[in-house]
Amino acid sequence: MAALEPHRIDLGDVVLRPFVASDEPAVALALQDPGILRWTAGTAVISSPADKRARRWLEPRIDGWARGNAVFAIADAETDQVIGNVALRDVHRVPDQAVAAYWVSPVARGRRLGARALDAAARWGFTSGLRLHRISLDHSLVNEGSCHVALRAGFQLEGVMRDYYVEVTGQRHDSHLHARLATDTAPDLGPQPAGS
Numbered sequence: 635m636a637a638l639e640p641h642r643i644d645l646g647d648v649v650l651r652p653f654v655a656s657d658e659p660a661v662a663l664a665l666q667d668p669g670i671l672r673w674t675a676g677t678a679v680i681s682s683p684a685d686k687r688a689r690r691w692l693e694p695r696i697d698g699w700a701r702g703n704a705v706f707a708i709a710d711a712e713t714d715q716v717i718g719n720v721a722l723r724d725v726h727r728v729p730d731q732a733v734a735a736y737w738v739s740p741v742a743r744g745r746r747l748g749a750r751a752l753d754a755a756a757r758w759g760f761t762s763g764l765r766l767h768r769i770s771l772d773h774s775l776v777n778e779g780s781c782h783v784a785l786r787a788g789f790q791l792e793g794v795m796r797d798y799y800v801e802v803t804g805q806r807h808d809s810h811l812h813a814r815l816a817t818d819t820a821p822d823l824g825p826q827p828a829g830s
């Protein structure tokens with residue numbers, strides 16, 4: 635996959651920026667959340683010893699831009715503390731497409747940060763040099779919070795993928811497929827960053 639130029643998006647109270655090695659303690663804290671671990675961490679991280687998980691998660695995300703994945707930390711604008719993650723993965727693996735993923739740390743939930751960050755990352759993916767046309771995402775049917783985030787960020791529900799998500803335990807989950815197109819009407823989630 636072609637390398638991407640690391641990017642920063644200012645959303646006022648938070649910024650989307652590339653991860654750096656010093657984010658490890660904040661990532662370690664986030665990975666203590668059962669939801670983040672269950673739905674986003676992946677087998678390699680879950681199978682690692684608890685004290686090694688953050689580094690195992692972080693290192694490929696820092697390098698992700700070089701491998702065609704736009705991996706943003708959601709960081710508090712004042713403290714620069716990481717409070718979430720939004721990523722556009724596999725950019726142009728299928729031409730003009732990417733796949734989104736996100737989490738928000740428990741301390742920062744309840745502010746619709748997931749939807750705002752996902753919307754901002756999508757707008758950037760559609761309009762920047764990436765020139766994407768379609769961004770998709772999926773979530774287990776039991777993960778209702780993720781469904782709210784997707785819909786609020788303008789990712790329409792396209793259908794159910796049976797037994798799509800497989801947990802490290804082997805448990806399979808039917809999953810919703812959502813997607814947003816560059817030509818869809820963008821949601822109104824408040825002030826947008828300059829140039830978006």
Ligand SMILES: CC(C)(COP(=O)(O)OP(=O)(O)OC[C@H]1O[C@@H](n2cnc3c(N)ncnc32)[C@H](O)[C@@H]1OP(=O)(O)O)[C@@H](O)C(=O)NCCC(=O)NCCS
Nearest residue numbers: 669670673737738743744745746747748773778779780782
């Ligand atoms: C999903 C997640 C990112 C949402 O965090 P957030 O952006 O802070 O979400 P908020 O608390 O502001 O809630 C956003 C919406 O989801 C709804 N919601 C949140 N948690 C919910 C739950 N457990 N069940 C049902 N709805 C829920 C809220 O009511 C709100 O709905 P609205 O926007 O339609 O009013 C966060 O819970 C998370 O990181 N979860 C674990 C990781 C994960 O599941 N990532 C997605 C993988 S597909």
